[in-house]
Amino acid sequence: MTGHLAGRFGQALVACFGVLTIVFFVMRLSGDPTLLLVPEGASAEQIAALRHELGFDRPMLVQYVAYLGDLARFDLGESLVQRAPVAGIVAERIPYTVALALGALLVALGIGIPSGIAMAVWRGTVVERALAAIVLAGQSLPTFWSGILMILFFGVYLGWLPTSGADSLASLVMPAVALGALTMSTFARMTRISVLDELSRDYVAAARARGLSRMAAVGRHVLRNAAIPVVTIAALEVGNLLAGAVIVETVFAWPGIGQLAIQSIAARDFLVVQAVVLFVSIVYIAMNLLADLAYAAIDPRIRLER
Amino acid sequence: MTRRISPGMWLILALLAGFVVAALGADAFATHDPLRQSLLLRLRPPGTLQAGRSFLLGTDDLGRDLLARILYGARASLLVAALSVSVSLVVGTTLGLLAGWFRGWTAVLIMRFVDTMLSIPAILLAVLTVAVLGPGFLKLVMVLGLTRWPRYTRVAYAQTLQVATLPYIRAAEMAGCSAPRLLLRHILPNIAGPLMVVATSEFGLMILFEAGLSFLGLGIQPPYPSWGSIMSAGRAYVARAWWLTVFPGACLFVLVLCVNVFGDWLRDRVDPRSRGRG
Numbered sequence: 001m002t003g004h005l006a007g008r009f010g011q012a013l014v015a016c017f018g019v020l021t022i023v024f025f026v027m028r029l030s031g032d033p034t035l036l037l038v039p040e041g042a043s044a045e046q047i048a049a050l051r052h053e054l055g056f057d058r059p060m061l062v063q064y065v066a067y068l069g070d071l072a073r074f075d076l077g078e079s080l081v082q083r084a085p086v087a088g089i090v091a092e093r094i095p096y097t098v099a100l101a102l103g104a105l106l107v108a109l110g111i112g113i114p115s116g117i118a119m120a121v122w123r124g125t126v127v128e129r130a131l132a133a134i135v136l137a138g139q140s141l142p143t144f145w146s147g148i149l150m151i152l153f154f155g156v157y158l159g160w161l162p163t164s165g166a167d168s169l170a171s172l173v174m175p176a177v178a179l180g181a182l183t184m185s186t187f188a189r190m191t192r193i194s195v196l197d198e199l200s201r202d203y204v205a206a207a208r209a210r211g212l213s214r215m216a217a218v219g220r221h222v223l224r225n226a227a228i229p230v231v232t233i234a235a236l237e238v239g240n241l242l243a244g245a246v247i248v249e250t251v252f253a254w255p256g257i258g259q260l261a262i263q264s265i266a267a268r269d270f271l272v273v274q275a276v277v278l279f280v281s282i283v284y285i286a287m288n289l290l291a292d293l294a295y296a297a298i299d300p301r302i303r304l305e306r
Numbered sequence: 307m308t309r310r311i312s313p314g315m316w317l318i319l320a321l322l323a324g325f326v327v328a329a330l331g332a333d334a335f336a337t338h339d340p341l342r343q344s345l346l347l348r349l350r351p352p353g354t355l356q357a358g359r360s361f362l363l364g365t366d367d368l369g370r371d372l373l374a375r376i377l378y379g380a381r382a383s384l385l386v387a388a389l390s391v392s393v394s395l396v397v398g399t400t401l402g403l404l405a406g407w408f409r410g411w412t413a414v415l416i417m418r419f420v421d422t423m424l425s426i427p428a429i430l431l432a433v434l435t436v437a438v439l440g441p442g443f444l445k446l447v448m449v450l451g452l453t454r455w456p457r458y459t460r461v462a463y464a465q466t467l468q469v470a471t472l473p474y475i476r477a478a479e480m481a482g483c484s485a486p487r488l489l490l491r492h493i494l495p496n497i498a499g500p501l502m503v504v505a506t507s508e509f510g511l512m513i514l515f516e517a518g519l520s521f522l523g524l525g526i527q528p529p530y531p532s533w534g535s536i537m538s539a540g541r542a543y544v545a546r547a548w549w550l551t552v553f554p555g556a557c558l559f560v561l562v563l564c565v566n567v568f569g570d571w572l573r574d575r576v577d578p579r580s581r582g583r584g
Contacts, residue, residue: 011421018422023434030438140563142514144521144537145555148544156545243427247518251541261430262522265437277434281426288425 004296012289019281024067027274032056036270037080050080071278081269090257090275096166097256100249101241103176108183108237113230115184116191120199121218131188138185143244147178147251164253175252179244183237190233194226228299235291239284315571321564325557329380338371340378341529345369349547364549367539375531376554382532383561386447386525387512393451395458395505402462403489406470417463420456428453432515436524446525450512461504465497499576506572510565517558533558 027033034051042050051057055066070077076086115135119128154174155163162171198204199222207217246258253259257276264272311319328335338359347356347369354361363372401420405413435449469475470493478492519525520534528535533554540550 014418015422015425018418019426022422022426022431026431026435026438029435030440036438136563136566137559140510140559140566142517142555142558142562144518144534145551145559148537148541148551149555152544152548152551239427243430246429246433247522250522261433265433265524270438273434273437277426277430280430284427285425 005293008289008292012285015285015288016282019285020068020071020278021064023274023277023281024064027270028060033270036268039081039268076275076278077271079269079272081264081267082272086271086275089272090260090279093255093257093260094279096254097242097245097249097258099172100175100179100245100254100256101238103172104180104183104241104244105234105238107176107180108187109234111180112184112187113191116188116230117195117218117223119188119192120195121214123196135185135188138181138188141181143178143181143248144251146181147174147248150174150178151252166255171252171254175248175254178251179241179248182244183241186233186237187230191226191230194229195222198222198226228295231298232291232295235287235294239280239287242280242283315567318564318567318571321560322568325380325561325564326384328377329384332374332377332381336371336374336377338374340370340374340531343368343370349543349550351547352549352553363553364547366536366550367543367547372536372549372553375536376533376557379531379533379536379554380557380561382526382530383513383516383558386443386450386516387509389447390450390454390512390516391505391509393447394453394455394508395501397452398455398458399462399494399501401455402459403466403493405459405463406466407485407489407493409467413463416459420459423453423456429515429518432519433522433524436519441524441527443526446516446519450515454508454512457504457508458501461500462497465500466493469493469496503569503573503576506565506569510562510569513558513562513565 027036030036032051034047034054034056037054038047038050055063058066074087076090078084079086079089082089115131119131119135122128150161151163151174154161161174162168165171195218199218203221204217207221208214212220242257245254245256246261248254249256249258250262257279261273261276264270264276338361344365345368347354347361347365349367350356350361350365350369352362352364352372354364361371361373363376366372366375401416405416431453432449435453436446439445439449466489475488475492478488483492516525517532517534517537520532521538523535523538525534526532528539536554537551540547540554544551
């Protein structure tokens with residue numbers, strides 16, 4: 001078990017290091033990263049001075065080491081547009097994105113898991129077909145379309161929900177539903193497969209032979225075992241929700257890190273964009289690790305195998 | 307072994323063919339120039355007839371015909387998706403074949419790189435890269451293609467490992483077949499099925515990515531039409547001109563839905579369990 005844990009931590013560290021490296025090179029793809037950081041209309045002298053000040057005239061390897069060193073001290077640099085530390089700018093927005101992601105996760109779990117169970121239990125019936133259609137729709141809906149349609153219907157036409165901003169809990173409803181739709185489909189699909197898998201096992205037949213109703217067998221025995229893969233998916237999906245927030249936050253003017261990233265691109269404030277990408281990627285890796293650990297903790301078979 | 311194609315599947319295939327035809331024949335079907343603006347014809351509702359010209363789906367905020375823009379938008383969407391899927395398919399498969407064939411350190415290096423790429427959410431990496439490089443059709447295709455190759459590598463790697471141990475490969479090797487020839491002539495055709503399944507699901511995703519990036523202003527640049535950018539412009543007029551959001555969005559939704567259904571269908575056909583062993 002300890003060996004497995006150490007191995008997984010090692011992998012996560014390698015992945016973090018890899019992400020930092022990829023982002024470092026992507027930032028330099030255009031040739032001169034200085035141009036990504038200066039406000040529009042800066043003179044050539046100002047740009048040259050800034051290039052020297054930021055160290056972009058040093059050899060690539062030196063820059064790379066300095067970059068890793070800064071990040072190791074959680075120094076994300078200073079935004080030249082806002083004249084403030086990048087870490088602070090991003091940190092301010094994180095709670096909004098976390099609230100949005102949690103709301104979406106709630107929507108996804110609340111609809112996806114019961115749908116998945118129902119699809120498995122009533123396999124081959126009208127119920128399964130109807131739910132399968134909803135799941136398929138959720139999988140193919142572009143969030144920016146469903147988002148705008150919801151704004152049009154619930155916001156403009158019915159006037160039930162605020163169309164944008166983050167003033168109250170009601171503002172969270174539409175963005176959370178738009179963002180959660182895809183994840184809902186993933187949960188429904190996984191839950192269906194997982195429950196079907198378990199339903200075909202001998203212990204279910206045994207439980208039914210003992211006189212348990214189908215529902216009781218599912219409720220008491222199947223769900224516990226079927227939950228294992230679903231729990232791990234939940235952790236992974238949090239990362240996807242954070243990434244999907246880029247578009248949903250733009251549609252609903254939700255002041256999270258996704259909107260911040262898009263605003264910062266327009267304002268040519270790329271250190272902030274870089275910080276958002278790094279943050280989401282590291283959370284994603286951490287969630288991956290957590291999923292693996294949870295998997296091993298819930299399912300003793302995993303521990304024995306390794 | 308043949309299996310019948312259900313009527314529902316025929317419908318999906320017909321719709322997909324319809325999108326392709328619409329995209330290819332945009333020049334013939336569009337009755338208006340998608341770029342021609344007219345301040346007098348701003349935000350006209352669907353079915354507008356004016357000065358002997360009809361605007362079946364209405365006009366946008368610059369008085370351009372929405373139908374023409376949607377048709378040309380279909381072309382942009384399918385072209386970007388097809389090209390970027392090709393890029394990632396070639397890159398991903400090549401790396402997967404190499405990792406599966408050479409194993410050892412080559413495999414460790416390639417597969418670690420795959421893991422790392424998969425730890426950056428693709429949409430964010432694409433947003434960052436496109437923003438750094440600046441807009442452009444080819445850049446968009448390359449960025450999408452080069453962010454989405456790792457899934458092909460995983461599949462190609464796992465499949466190559468399996469196929470490489472089969473007797474006919476050993477036989478070909480002993481007969482003096484060179485490694486490139488073995489990989490391309492004997493292994494690749496045998497792992498193509500699962501790769502096509504991945505490519506189909508990626509195709510749907512690429513369509514969404516292109517539309518999403520264009521919606522954010524990072525994809526196809528104005529004045530050229532893309533479903534994403536039409537919707538982005540329409541967002542400001544959503545209460546006054548619903549058609550700018552509803553029509554391009556519906557096209558996008560139906561197209562992605564068809565691609566996803568087709569992908570599921572293809573997967574069920576290719577799935578080794580349903581095909582039997584050997």
